[in-house]
Amino acid sequence: MLKLSHHIFRLAATGLACAAALTAAPTQASSYFAVLPLQGANASQAERPVKMALAGAVPPPATVGVPYEFDLGVLLSLDGPEGTEPGKVTWSVVSGELPAGLELVGNEVVGTPTELVAVRQVVIQAEYASGYSTAGTIASYSFAVPEAPIVDFGGYRAWADGSYAQSCEGYIRSGSESYPYRGAVGDGVYRISLAETAMDVYCDQTTDSGGWTLLMKQAKGDGATLQGDTTYWENGTVLNDEAHGRSMADGNFVSAAFAALPVAGFRLQAANEAGKKFRANGVSTTGMMAFSDTARLEYTDPVGTWAPSAPQWFIHTYYYPNGAKITSARFGFNFAEMIGDPRYAICAARWGWSSDEGSAASPPGSHDSCGGLGGYGSRYGTDTMANNKGAWQPATLYLWGR
Incomplete structure (x- = not known):
């Protein structure tokens, strides 16, 4: 009218x-x-209908406990009179139910999933603002919150969604059903995250219940590079922390994890020994702190209460390289014999041996030679060791933390 x-x-x-x-x-x-x-194409702008279409898509899988976002707006096409804009579209779920923790807010599915979901079919509708001639459009989408098994990303392993555990043990015992130890598992390089810093480490996931991170290895026949008073022990300086070093191959290696990864205990392994040595820390600490001078056990009496023991691990010998008989030998964790000037160690090791060549006629004196992991001191590598710091390094040593 x-x-x-x-x-x-x-x-x-x-x-x-x-x-x-x-x-x-x-x-x-x-x-x-x-x-x-007039009718048809010459009708006024207000009389033109708004044409809408939602494209099909496969939303990316979500992960329990990880914030999620899926934008439906990029799937919507609009064709209408001048002034038609996406902001005038209303969105709603007309059939099905989004996984727990997710909701439709405007044109986005957002939230943090709280449970695993195999597949959840949801029909979503987009309608233009009231007062316009339009029937709206609907489309069906499948949302899933699957578990994230471990996959090989080429050079390192991590969970399928690209997230990382905080240690090798974290991959085996994540505490979450969403992150199972399944898929590309076993020994090898894994990526971990410490204080939001990602690093690649070598993991032993098969022996002694698995979950061991390789912190350091000392090369066969080389007792000098990782000598116990070097920057590697004192400052945690990395060494060969690259693809070729992160392995069980012989060589010297110091991981960035040595100074950064808190562990409850250590394991020392020798390439020529079936047995291993273990050390519980009591509280979680980094390797650099546990092997520091402030945590070192110092003694002045080589006999004392620290009972001597036959060299039945790693060295398997009763004689020095120079032929002298060993009459007292001890195995210890971060120790040093301090005789004379209290500032200097006579014989010390970060985890290894000290020994003496005394006899019944000549009572045991100072433990003046030492070997194992990180040997050092004023008598380290002297005449009883045939002036060779590598004389008591017959095999690669591996230091692990868990």
Whole structure:
């Protein structure tokens, strides 16, 4: 009715103008047009319908405990009159239910999943603002919250969603059903995250219940590079912490994890021994702290209460390289014999041996030679060791933490 009245008014006005022209003086005529309702492509903008379509897609899988976001807006196409915009679209779930922890907020599915879901089919509808000629559009999407098994990303392993455990043990015993120890498992290089810093480490996931991180290895026949008073022990300086070093191959290696990874205990392994040595820390600490001078056991009496023991691990010998008989030998963790100047160690090791060549006629004196992992001291590598710091390093030594 409004449009019809409008056209009647324009025609009436035109008639008045014609009547006036018959009586008035001749003059230049104005242009007037009759506006009639038109159909189809020439309809006014307000009469055009808004055409909408939602494209199909496969939303990425979500992970329990990890914030999730999926944008439906990029899947929507709009075709309408001038002023048509995505902000005037309303969204709703018309069928199905999103996984627990997720919700539809505007055009986005967001939230943090709280449970595993194999596949959840959800129908979502997009409608344009009221007052426009449109039927809206719907589409079905499948949301899933699967477990994240371990996969090989080429050079390192991690969980399938790209997240990392905090240690080798964290991959085996994550404490979450969403992150199982399944898939590309076993010994090898894994990526861990410490204080939001990612690093690659070599993991022993098969022996002694697994979960061991390789912190250091000392090369066969080399007792000098990782000598116990070097920067590797004192500052945690890394050494060969690259792909070739992160392995069981012979060589010297210090992982960044030695100074950064808190562990509850250590394991010492020799390539020529079936047995291993273990050390519980009592509290979690880094290797650098546990092997520091402030944590070192110092003694002045080589006999004392620290009972001597036959060299039945790693060295398997009763004689020095120079032929002298060993009469007292001890195995210890981060120890040093301090005789004379208290600032200097006579014989020390970060985890290894000290020994003496005394006899019954010549009672045992100072333990003046030492070997194992990180040997050092004023008598380290001297005459009883044939002036060779590598004399008591017959095999690769591996230091692990868990």
